[in-house]
Amino acid sequence: LRDGDTQGVYDLVEPLHPADTADLLELIEEVDRANLAAAITDLMTPEVVAELNDHVRELMMEELAPADVATITEQMDTDDAVQLLEDLDEADRQAIIDELEPETQAAVESALSYPEETAGRLMNRHVMAVPEHLTVGDLIDYLRDEGDLEHDFYEVFVVDASHHPVGTCALNWILTTPRAIKLTDVMKRDQTLIPVTTDQEEVALMFQKYALISAAVVDESGRLVGQMTVDDVVHIISEEAGEDALLLSGAGDGDINEPIREAYSSRVRWLVANLGTAVVASAIIAFFGAAIEELVALAVLMPIVASIGGNAGTQTMAVAVRAIATNQLTRANTWRIVWRELRVALLNGATIAVLIGIAAGVLFSPEMGAVIALAMVVNIAISGLAGVLVPVAFERMGQDPAVASSVFVTMITDSMGFFAFLGLAVAAGLAPL
Amino acid sequence: LRDGDTQGVYDLVEPLHPADTADLLELIEEVDRANLAAAITDLMTPEVVAELNDHVRELMMEELAPADVATITEQMDTDDAVQLLEDLDEADRQAIIDELEPETQAAVESALSYPEETAGRLMNRHVMAVPEHLTVGDLIDYLRDEGDLEHDFYEVFVVDASHHPVGTCALNWILTTPRAIKLTDVMKRDQTLIPVTTDQEEVALMFQKYALISAAVVDESGRLVGQMTVDDVVHIISEEAGEDALLLSGAGDGDINEPIREAYSSRVRWLVANLGTAVVASAIIAFFGAAIEELVALAVLMPIVASIGGNAGTQTMAVAVRAIATNQLTRANTWRIVWRELRVALLNGATIAVLIGIAAGVLFSPEMGAVIALAMVVNIAISGLAGVLVPVAFERMGQDPAVASSVFVTMITDSMGFFAFLGLAVAAGLAPL
Numbered sequence: 001l002r003d004g005d006t007q008g009v010y011d012l013v014e015p016l017h018p019a020d021t022a023d024l025l026e027l028i029e030e031v032d033r034a035n036l037a038a039a040i041t042d043l044m045t046p047e048v049v050a051e052l053n054d055h056v057r058e059l060m061m062e063e064l065a066p067a068d069v070a071t072i073t074e075q076m077d078t079d080d081a082v083q084l085l086e087d088l089d090e091a092d093r094q095a096i097i098d099e100l101e102p103e104t105q106a107a108v109e110s111a112l113s114y115p116e117e118t119a120g121r122l123m124n125r126h127v128m129a130v131p132e133h134l135t136v137g138d139l140i141d142y143l144r145d146e147g148d149l150e151h152d153f154y155e156v157f158v159v160d161a162s163h164h165p166v167g168t169c170a171l172n173w174i175l176t177t178p179r180a181i182k183l184t185d186v187m188k189r190d191q192t193l194i195p196v197t198t199d200q201e202e203v204a205l206m207f208q209k210y211a212l213i214s215a216a217v218v219d220e221s222g223r224l225v226g227q228m229t230v231d232d233v234v235h236i237i238s239e240e241a242g243e244d245a246l247l248l249s250g251a252g253d254g255d256i257n258e259p260i261r262e263a264y265s266s267r268v269r270w271l272v273a274n275l276g277t278a279v280v281a282s283a284i285i286a287f288f289g290a291a292i293e294e295l296v297a298l299a300v301l302m303p304i305v306a307s308i309g310g311n312a313g314t315q316t317m318a319v320a321v322r323a324i325a326t327n328q329l330t331r332a333n334t335w336r337i338v339w340r341e342l343r344v345a346l347l348n349g350a351t352i353a354v355l356i357g358i359a360a361g362v363l364f365s366p367e368m369g370a371v372i373a374l375a376m377v378v379n380i381a382i383s384g385l386a387g388v389l390v391p392v393a394f395e396r397m398g399q400d401p402a403v404a405s406s407v408f409v410t411m412i413t414d415s416m417g418f419f420a421f422l423g424l425a426v427a428a429g430l431a432p433l
Numbered sequence: 434l435r436d437g438d439t440q441g442v443y444d445l446v447e448p449l450h451p452a453d454t455a456d457l458l459e460l461i462e463e464v465d466r467a468n469l470a471a472a473i474t475d476l477m478t479p480e481v482v483a484e485l486n487d488h489v490r491e492l493m494m495e496e497l498a499p500a501d502v503a504t505i506t507e508q509m510d511t512d513d514a515v516q517l518l519e520d521l522d523e524a525d526r527q528a529i530i531d532e533l534e535p536e537t538q539a540a541v542e543s544a545l546s547y548p549e550e551t552a553g554r555l556m557n558r559h560v561m562a563v564p565e566h567l568t569v570g571d572l573i574d575y576l577r578d579e580g581d582l583e584h585d586f587y588e589v590f591v592v593d594a595s596h597h598p599v600g601t602c603a604l605n606w607i608l609t610t611p612r613a614i615k616l617t618d619v620m621k622r623d624q625t626l627i628p629v630t631t632d633q634e635e636v637a638l639m640f641q642k643y644a645l646i647s648a649a650v651v652d653e654s655g656r657l658v659g660q661m662t663v664d665d666v667v668h669i670i671s672e673e674a675g676e677d678a679l680l681l682s683g684a685g686d687g688d689i690n691e692p693i694r695e696a697y698s699s700r701v702r703w704l705v706a707n708l709g710t711a712v713v714a715s716a717i718i719a720f721f722g723a724a725i726e727e728l729v730a731l732a733v734l735m736p737i738v739a740s741i742g743g744n745a746g747t748q749t750m751a752v753a754v755r756a757i758a759t760n761q762l763t764r765a766n767t768w769r770i771v772w773r774e775l776r777v778a779l780l781n782g783a784t785i786a787v788l789i790g791i792a793a794g795v796l797f798s799p800e801m802g803a804v805i806a807l808a809m810v811v812n813i814a815i816s817g818l819a820g821v822l823v824p825v826a827f828e829r830m831g832q833d834p835a836v837a838s839s840v841f842v843t844m845i846t847d848s849m850g851f852f853a854f855l856g857l858a859v860a861a862g863l864a865p866l
Contacts, residue, residue: 019644023642026761027763027766051642143609144610152605154646175573175577175604175608176576176577177577207667208668209452210452211452230664230667234641234667238641241674241675242674245681246751248682250747251747251748254751255752256753256761256762263773264777264780268780271813272784274741274744275737278740281736281737282733282737285736292725296726299725300718300719302732303847304708304711304712304715307711311683311703311843315682318682318687320689322679322687323689326671328689340696343693347701348697348700352701410740414736418736
């Protein structure tokens with residue numbers, strides 16, 4: 001590519017699947033992307049653009065004229081088009097929307113009128129909806145006449161005269177049923193309907209739970225306005241589930257294609273918050289300054305208590321956050337789970353206490369061994385409780401437990417670790433206050 | 434339920450979707466589960482059992498006679514049946530397999546012959562495979578005669594005489610095409626084939642990348658032996674993506690339904706490993722014992738350096754592990770990403786250094802402010818590098834980076850944090866060695 005051999009590059013990229021072409025664009029360095037895109041202009045299909053990583057797509061779109069972006073948008077499914085547009089600046093977005101055909105314009109504007117990450121924003125507006133009086137034969141004839149091979153669909157939604165969904169037919173049921181049978185006799189009446197305002201996380205859970213391939217999206221008055229299909233939901237599931245690890249660590253979006261400035265600003269916020277909690281822990285240590293001066297072994301051992309407590313808290317917190325995200329931890333079983341985690345924590349605490357107690361007893365003194373062992377049990381038990389109770393509390397306050405739990409749990413485990421250890425050492429008469 | 438009002442319970446559960454009934458069984462306490470199951474015997478359909486959490490299902494199945502479990506297994510799809518059986522003890526499993534009908538027995542044994550978490554184990558053996566000479570009309574007639582409404586399918590696989598797949602037809606293409614057209618003219622020849630030995634993580638990535646609804650599974654000689662459908666893959670995606678947060682925290686399986694003993698043993702292992710790394714950090718502190726005795730401010734401030742370094746390392750590690758899991762971080766762009774993370778780390782380090790430097794400068798002394806600021810930059814930069822390089826190294830050695838990275842990154846950030854801070858303090862002449 002750098003040698004200017006555009007024909008050679010073209011021949012290499014040509015046989016690739018659009019998703020692979022998109023991957024290639026993401027993998028190469030930023031400076032090469034525009035050149036590669038120029039070399040393979042007619043391979044830069046809407047499918048490739050739809051498959052690109054958000055950040056990479058945004059960068060590439062910013063370099064194109066609004067009219068060119070509009071041409072690409074025109075050929076995409078409405079849901080992909082909306083995804084492309086929603087990331088752009090207000091001004092760029094409006095310039096592109098102005099260039100669109102009236103029909104696409106209306107669809108895009110309607111989608112953008114719903115909040116981000118809701119079904120109304122994410123749904124596909126192409127739905128196969130048919131009236132309820134049809135027979136299987138009528139439907140097949142209708143589909144053959146329409147001959148819309150462009151949009152994939154996996155089920156046919158049966159609607160009444162006012163466009164309310166009354167049932168749904170999987171395509172395999174239609175194919176295995178004689179022509180004369182009425183659709184209302186094959187269709188399933190009991191379908192999962194998604195209101196336009198449903199959050200994407202909720203949509204993903206519905207698809208997982210009921211093993212859906214597609215589902216009807218209905219507006220406030222219950223009319224069919226679009227559908228969500230599993231291939232889009234798969235991305236949401238992967239995003240939502242993977243997000244927790246990133247949120248828990250305070251890494252924000254956590255995408256390696258995110259511009260450095262954004263990565264910096266999302267991460268530094270948590271480091272500053274962490275600085276605040278670390279200061280609390282330091283204050284506790286300062287309070288016991290005289291004890292440490294007298295017995296430097298305390299300074300040597302205290303990071304162990306905090307570190308293990310932090311780890312135990314993180315374990316429980318990861319379990320609790322995941323259980324909340326998958327709707328497994330609810331009001332109905334909170335106390336059972338808290339009790340379960342406390343028992344696990346006590347077992348862990350006892351094990352670690354024995355190990356560290358013996359080691360510290362041999363290296364320092366039996367009293368020191370006893371103090372650190374007891375501090376360890378206390379700290380791991382507190383960490384276990386904090387690991388469940390903090391995420392549960394955030395959830396009940398309507399906050400995402402993955403976002404802020406870490407800072408609080410760390411603060412609790414660090415401060416309690418130092419306090420338990422240094423406090424017990426003073427109480428045991430090992431050091432003065 | 435506890436009042437013995439089984440009819441009342443039955444009436445409450447009866448209208449629920451099988452997935453909701455399964456959720457209910459998971460939510461109630463262990464002691465009540467058997468009673469509830471007894472109260473709703475004929476609602477305990479194979480669908481309900483298939484939807485149950487692994488651990489809950491295992492507990493419930495262990496209480497039933499092999500013949501009863503066999504009856505349930507018989508009615509499940511082979512993939513669900515295999516999932517139920519693979520979790521049981523060797524002996525229990527064999528007892529149940531012996532009770533199965535010969536056909537199911539063969540299918541289950543063939544599935545169990547593949548390693549866990551591979552396509553061969555997870556695939557559904559019911560596939561709609563048709564010979565290549567059919568027309569669309571022939572196919573529809575064939576499907577109507579067969580009338581297999583029991584198994585859902587989303588595409589028809591076209592195979593040659595030796596059962597090798599040659600193409601695939603989405604059902605909506607068949608429905609929108611005139612009867613006289615040959616299948617070979619509508620089908621897509623370029624399909625994604627999954628070898629039986631493919632790991633489930635790889636399968637999930639293929640489904641996501643190519644937006645598949647179902648895909649053919651082929652054996653070593655390329656013959657069609659089964660299919661994977663997206664509803665099963667959705668569970669794998671959610672599991673694999675959610676797993677990382679749990680693995681990174683050392684929480685193992687991390688399922689709140691896991692028996693306490695298992696949760697204890699998987700977590701305590703990491704706490705013991707963490708104890709080992711904490712001891713390394715303690716040894717470094719002990720080495721600087723004289724300095725701390727002289728200047729207790731060092732003991733007060735040192736946990737801040739370690740804590741923030743640990744947090745910065747965890748952020749980068751979470752990003753790197755996620756990027757590796759989604760195939761976004763590969764050999765082709767490793768150095769670009771390392772360089773990116775180093776720049777983010779230096780920005781973060783500079784920001785935190787200014788804040789803590791000023792605070793320590795005011796509270797203790799300007800020299801102490803300078804020392805901790807410099808230590809912070811060094812430690813955050815090292816943490817950033819360790820956060821990428823450790824997971825990448827594990828990946829290259831063929832290990833799952835999510836499993837063991839945490840322990841190593843923590844060890845590096847803790848030890849380097851203490852060493853940089855205490856070492857710089859001694860070098861600056863603030864304290865003796």
